[in-house]
Amino acid sequence: MNAALPVEVLKQHLIDPEICIRCNTCEETCPIDAITHDSNNYVVDPDICNGCMACVPPCPTGSIDNWRLVVRAEAYSLQDQLGWDELPREQPLPEAAAVAQPAADAAVEPPSAAAVAVMPSAAPGASVPPWSAAHPYVNLYTHKTPVTATVVGNYRVTGADTDSDIHHIVLDFGELPFPVLEGQSIGILPPGADAQGRPHHARQYSLASPRDGERAGYNNLSLTVKRVTEDHQGQSAHGVCSNYLCDLAKNDTVQVIGPFGHTFLMPNHPRANLIMICTGTGSAPMRAMTERYRRRIETGENGRLLLFFGARTERELPYFGPLMKLPRDFIDINLALSREAGQPKRYVQDLIRERAAAVRELLADRNTCIYVCGLKGMEVGVLDALREVTMQAGQDWTILHDVLRREGRLHFETY
């Protein structure tokens, strides 16, 4: 009698298209380029993925953490995955495969979360939150079960005479629970369908308000949304969700999913310092964190706040008026204006270099966390500036960078 030949089993890594918010974090994090996407889905190449798990902790929704045992020769192809609206159910394996499974499975068993946390990583930021961060709730509302929020405010926070049409939008959740922390984001489901007739995907926006509400004690939150009228190359483009949001009127309703994010969170212990580095609408989480500190200014438990904020001009800098009214001894504000008439072009990284002593002093304190949010292009410039200011003091940036990542003290959210 011939015994059935064992077939090779693969623990295939898959992304749940129903939960994924298409934020690109996994594709950026993957050290071996196993993750790719089209206009529909983010997908994992079974021929490349080695189950290293580097992409799992940074994913804000957990949609990345899906696995199916499959016969390797029948693994779901990229083409299969790109067409999915939902994950396929786990299928029973053939008997011969089941025999071979433990060895094959062991070969791809992903490392533990603790092991991943100490892995050397190519990602510029941490994949863990600061040790004292509060516990975040994530995925309370999904594509299948969105929550309806009501618009209670929508106003422009940039000069009316500028091209930067940035809105502060306040959403109220009424009686429905929507617990959030500063640094988290939500997804908005714009109405309508894409060119293929599929419902639009959710678009992700960071909270601009602190955990206790845009108005303290109310069940509401705010977003900072820039009306998209051109793409990154400057070509004319119509942002589906940003235009929808910027045009909303008071009492309109919006479908919301989330909250998302479990790492870009602020420390919760007394006298924690924050270095906040942002451009444009990347100021949203910085506003949330600053407001959290402002509301407890009387308690004396705040650490120091050092802000580097980049915009084209003062009139294109969201929240310019309210920001400039904050007390100088509460927050150290450094504005980098790149297109202000009669002034040299400045980027946030230029100001980090100019304020090297203040940056170094805070970096030397283990109670300091750094947050970077805004344009993707600033990432390299900011890292270079931080390297330079540390090296000027004879310190090794490579070591400090690793410590900051390991201790959840350096966070990036850039698009």
Ligand code: NAP
């Ligand atoms: P923007 O107006 O295009 O740019 C803001 C400033 O950054 C300008 O002064 C710009 O200078 C400067 N800048 C350009 N390249 C830079 C670089 N390589 N390094 C440092 N500074 C640079 O910004 P925006 O349109 O508001 O974009 C903000 C970004 O934040 C978007 O990518 C958005 O997706 C992201 N974001 C938004 C949210 C949200 O909740 N809304 C949350 C997270 C992230 P010049 O243009 O004059 O060169």
